[in-house]
Structures are given as C-alpha cells and as structure tokens.
Amino acid sequence: MMNTHLALLRRLRAASPLDEIPTRKALSAHLAERVDEVGAPALAEFAYLQMIAAKIWGAERTAHFARVLRDARVSPKAQNTCPWQTAERLAGSLPIEWRAPLLEQIAISKTGHAVLGRTIWSADYTKSVLAALGRWAAYCASRRQNILPTATSLHVYGCHLIRPDGGGQSTTTGTAADYLQRVTAGLSVATRGRFRSKACEFVVAEWRERSRVEGPSTKTGSQLIGASALYGFGFRLMAEANARPMRGLEAAKIFRNGLIFAVGAALPERARALTRLEFDRTLKLIDGxxxxxxxxxxxxxxxxxxxxxxxxxxxxxxxxxxEALHAYRTDFRPIFDDGLHLFPSVHGKPGAITSAHLGRLTGDITEHEFGVRIPIHRLRDNVATEASEVLAGGAYASKTLLRHVDEAVTLRHYDHSEGLWAAREFDDFIEKRRKVTAELIL
Structure with a gap:
C-alpha cells in the first residue's frame, strides 16, 4: 500500500499549472498525519513536495507550503517575563534595608505617572540600577568596606571595573561611568535621600568626561560606509529573496533582513523602536x-x-x-505567522525579533558583506554622517533626523563626516529616501 507522502508526490508530479493547488488546510492535515507516522523525516519530505509544487505553479502561488511547514516545525514562543517582575526579583536580592524604598520606586515607575519629588525610571533603567547596586554591594562585602561610598572609594571602584584585580571581566571607561552613575542614583533612592554626596557626583562627572574624551571603544571609522550603501544593500537582499525559485522560510528571512537595512536607513531609529514596528498599528501603508x-x-x-x-x-x-513593504506583507510576511510585527522572530512565534538580536543580526550580515560589523544602532552614525555632508543644514539636519535635543550630541557621537565626502560623491540623501537604489522585481 502506497503511503500518503508518495501518493501526494505522485499527484503533484502529474499535475499541470491549470490544476487546483492543494490548500493550506489540506496540506496541514497531510503533514500532521505524516508526522504521526514517521516523525521528523516527514518535514524533509514536505519540503521536497514544495519544491515540486513550485516548479509547477510557481514560487508565489505555493508559498503557503512554507507556512504549513513552519507551523509544524516551530512551537509558539513563550511570553517574555514582565520586566517589572524581574526588577522586583533583583530588588529582593539587595540588602534588606534597601528593599522597601526600591520596591516603592518600582511601584511608582510602573504607573508611568509623574510624582512630585520622584524621578520615574524605565523598566530597563530600573533593572540596570538594581544590577549595579547588587554588584556594588558584593564588591563592598568582599573588601569589608562601608557600603555607602566616599569619593575615594567610588573612584577606586571605577578603576576596579576597568582593571579587575581579581581577574574578572573588565569594562570600558564609558561602561564604568554608567555603573558609577547608577550606583549613586540607586543609593539615593535606597536610602530615601540620606545618601547625598557632592564629592561622589564630582567623581561620576569626571568619569563621564574621561569617557567622552576617550570616545566609544566599539566605534571605528571603518564602520562608516554610508547610509545610501546600506539602503541599497537592503534592496539587493530583497531582490535576491524575490528571485528564489521557492518561497520558503529562508527566502522570507532574507527579505525581512533586507527590509531591516532599508527601513533602518530611511527611519534611523534605535533597535528598540524598530522592533516595535507593526503593520496597521505603528506602521501604516497609506498608498503606493x-x-x-x-x-x-x-x-x-x-x-x-x-x-x-x-x-x-x-x-x-x-x-x-x-512597494517593498506591500510585497513583503502579501508574499513573505505570512510565511512566518499571522502576526503583524514587521520583523518577526525566526526561532519562535508569534513575536518580534528582540532589539539585542537585531543588533547581532545586522552586525553578522554586514561583517559578511562589507568585512566590518555595523550593528543597527551604528547605522544611525552612517545616516548622521551622510546627512551632515549632503544636506544643507549639516549637523542640524542630522540632529532632526535622529531626534536629538542638542546638536552637540549628534556631533559628539554620530557625525563622523570629515573625510567621507572626499572619498566619494553622494547623491542627495532625501532622494535616497524616495527612490529605489537597487532593482526589485515584484
């Protein structure tokens, strides 16, 4: 007796382009039955069926095969733990006398409403402060010193962070400055305002200035290849995905990655904002x-x-x-899941890619393509640099694009335009946001 896989394979091989394509419902039932019969090999069998079907009916009309296969392969993604719950857990591990005021700070910050005399913290900042306090408390305990810092002990701690005497992991000067600021901010809350030290504030400011003078250790001039080049690279990836003979998850992933670079150049936001883009909610296609x-x-x-x-x-x-967004939503986005996230996760559903993964992904892709890592946040530098050189407003235009309050922030951290204009001539940056720089056949 012929098994169900061979029966469907024979049917597909005998089909013509005018015959009816198996529906997603029928294919899902077939794959479920086959998985029950033979287990994991059924997934490879089904992938082969899609390849045969794509040769008959084309890649676009058989894309639903890939969705059926993905649904069978990937289980629903577990919901992320509430960040405030994580913060409460961190607070519970700190010295007992600090816990009540810190939990009060968490409760106030969770509401998001301003309270007289209190600074509202974000969930991420709260977790960073509590982690820094935990690290500081452990450091003080190991040296049997007062847990409330003096200017000297705080400075020594900063030196310890960048050159650990116990052989631990070192940090950059900028990261050490962040730790010192978080420790002083956290202690002010944990002691209900009793810890106030102008001398410690001076130490934090001095470390901030030292970090500014040294510059970001993770940024190099080789990472500046131009926003237009990255924008065009995104369209080349999308064209590559569209040209594939079969619309599988790999093609959908390549198209998604291309959109990451194209959208990241046209909308130079931070990774956290880009991962929040959703069709019909935070991103709406008004027309063509x-x-x-x-x-x-x-x-x-x-x-x-x-x-x-x-x-x-x-x-x-x-x-x-x-045009690319319309094509993605129609042809490629449904392969991941029925969600609306612009950049869905490949490894779980439903849900968007995380901001940390977005940074690693763009770094890995650009390192392979250009020989240098350009994480998504570094793309903002490329936008600012090119805009500073090309647009009449210079750094002021970059400040507007990146939504900085102070133009000096743009100049200090993002504008590296000196010498880039001499390397090659750029087209108008605004035109690059309006026109396709790589052919995309849809």
Missing part, C-alpha cells in the same frame, strides 16, 4: 508611496515622564520602500 510611522513614547528614548504624552508621528514619501 506614503508610509505613516506612529511610535508610542515607550518605544523611544524619552524621559519616562514624557513617554505617556509624547511619541513619534511622521508620514514620509518613499515609493520604493512602500
């Missing part, structure tokens, strides 16, 4: 050329007290990117 971005304040780098009232709402024209 206009895109509406409406990000809530919680997705942006705003002071916590402003996040409830402010966001980022902009409509921009970019026919090439709008």
């Amino acid at each position: 050329s206009h895109i509406h971005i409406d990000l809530p304040g919680e997705a942006l780098k705003y002071p916590e007290a402003r996040k409830a009232q402010e966001g980022y709402d902009v409509i921009f024209e970019n026919p090439g990117l709008a």
Whole structure:
C-alpha cells in the first residue's frame, strides 16, 4: 500500500499549472498525519513536495507550503517575563534595608505617572540600577568596606571595573561611568535621600568626561560606509529573496533582513523602536508611496515622564520602500505567522525579533558583506554622517533626523563626516529616501 507522502508526490508530479493547488488546510492535515507516522523525516519530505509544487505553479502561488511547514516545525514562543517582575526579583536580592524604598520606586515607575519629588525610571533603567547596586554591594562585602561610598572609594571602584584585580571581566571607561552613575542614583533612592554626596557626583562627572574624551571603544571609522550603501544593500537582499525559485522560510528571512537595512536607513531609529514596528498599528501603508510611522513614547528614548504624552508621528514619501513593504506583507510576511510585527522572530512565534538580536543580526550580515560589523544602532552614525555632508543644514539636519535635543550630541557621537565626502560623491540623501537604489522585481 502506497503511503500518503508518495501518493501526494505522485499527484503533484502529474499535475499541470491549470490544476487546483492543494490548500493550506489540506496540506496541514497531510503533514500532521505524516508526522504521526514517521516523525521528523516527514518535514524533509514536505519540503521536497514544495519544491515540486513550485516548479509547477510557481514560487508565489505555493508559498503557503512554507507556512504549513513552519507551523509544524516551530512551537509558539513563550511570553517574555514582565520586566517589572524581574526588577522586583533583583530588588529582593539587595540588602534588606534597601528593599522597601526600591520596591516603592518600582511601584511608582510602573504607573508611568509623574510624582512630585520622584524621578520615574524605565523598566530597563530600573533593572540596570538594581544590577549595579547588587554588584556594588558584593564588591563592598568582599573588601569589608562601608557600603555607602566616599569619593575615594567610588573612584577606586571605577578603576576596579576597568582593571579587575581579581581577574574578572573588565569594562570600558564609558561602561564604568554608567555603573558609577547608577550606583549613586540607586543609593539615593535606597536610602530615601540620606545618601547625598557632592564629592561622589564630582567623581561620576569626571568619569563621564574621561569617557567622552576617550570616545566609544566599539566605534571605528571603518564602520562608516554610508547610509545610501546600506539602503541599497537592503534592496539587493530583497531582490535576491524575490528571485528564489521557492518561497520558503529562508527566502522570507532574507527579505525581512533586507527590509531591516532599508527601513533602518530611511527611519534611523534605535533597535528598540524598530522592533516595535507593526503593520496597521505603528506602521501604516497609506498608498503606493506614503508610509505613516506612529511610535508610542515607550518605544523611544524619552524621559519616562514624557513617554505617556509624547511619541513619534511622521508620514514620509518613499515609493520604493512602500512597494517593498506591500510585497513583503502579501508574499513573505505570512510565511512566518499571522502576526503583524514587521520583523518577526525566526526561532519562535508569534513575536518580534528582540532589539539585542537585531543588533547581532545586522552586525553578522554586514561583517559578511562589507568585512566590518555595523550593528543597527551604528547605522544611525552612517545616516548622521551622510546627512551632515549632503544636506544643507549639516549637523542640524542630522540632529532632526535622529531626534536629538542638542546638536552637540549628534556631533559628539554620530557625525563622523570629515573625510567621507572626499572619498566619494553622494547623491542627495532625501532622494535616497524616495527612490529605489537597487532593482526589485515584484
């Protein structure tokens, strides 16, 4: 007796382009039955069936095969732990006399509403402060010193962070400065304001200045290849995915990765904001050329007290990117799941790729393509540099694109335009946001 796989394979081989394609429901039932019969080998069998079907009906009309296969392979993604629960757990591991005031700070910050005399912390910042306090408390206990710092002990701790005397992992000067700031901020809350030291504040400021003078250790000039080049690279990836003979998860992943670079160049936001993009919610396709971005304040780098009232709402024209987004939503996005996230996770469903993974992914891809790692946040540097050189407003235009309050922040951290203009001539940056730089056949 012929098994169900061979029966369907024979049917597909005998089919013509005019015959009816097996539906997603029928294919799901077939694969489930086959998995029960033979286990994991059924997945490889099904992938082969899609290849045969794509030769008959084409890649686009058989893309639903890939979704059936993905549903069988990938289980639903576990819900992420609430960050405030993580913060409460961290607070519970600190010295007992600190716990009550820190838990009060967490409770106030969770509401997101300003309270007189209290600074609202984000969940991420809260976790960072509590982790820094835990590290500081362990350091003080190991040296049997007072847990409330003096200027001298705080400075010595900063030196320890960048050159651990116990052979631990070292940090950069900038990271050490962050730790010192978080320790002093956390202690002010943990002691209900009893810890106040101008001398310690001076130490933190001195470490901040030292970090600024040294510059970011993770940034190099070789990472500046231009926003237009990265934008065009994104469209080349999308064209590659579209040209594949079969619409499987690999093709969908390549198209998604291309969109990451194209959207990242046209909308130079931080990774946290990009992972919040969702069709019909934070990203709306108005027509064939206009895109509406409406990000809530919680997705942006705003002071916590402003996040409830402010966001980022902009409509921009970019026919090439709008066309790519339409094609992605119709042909490639459904292969992942039925969700709306612009950049879905490959390893679990439903859900968006995390901001940390987005940084690693873009770094890995650019290292392979250009020979240098350019994480997604570093793409902002490329946008600022190119805009500074090409747009009439220079650094002021870059400041607007990156939504910095102070133009000096853009100049200090993102504008590295000196010498780049001499290397090659750039087209107008705004035109690059409106036109496709690589052919995309859809």
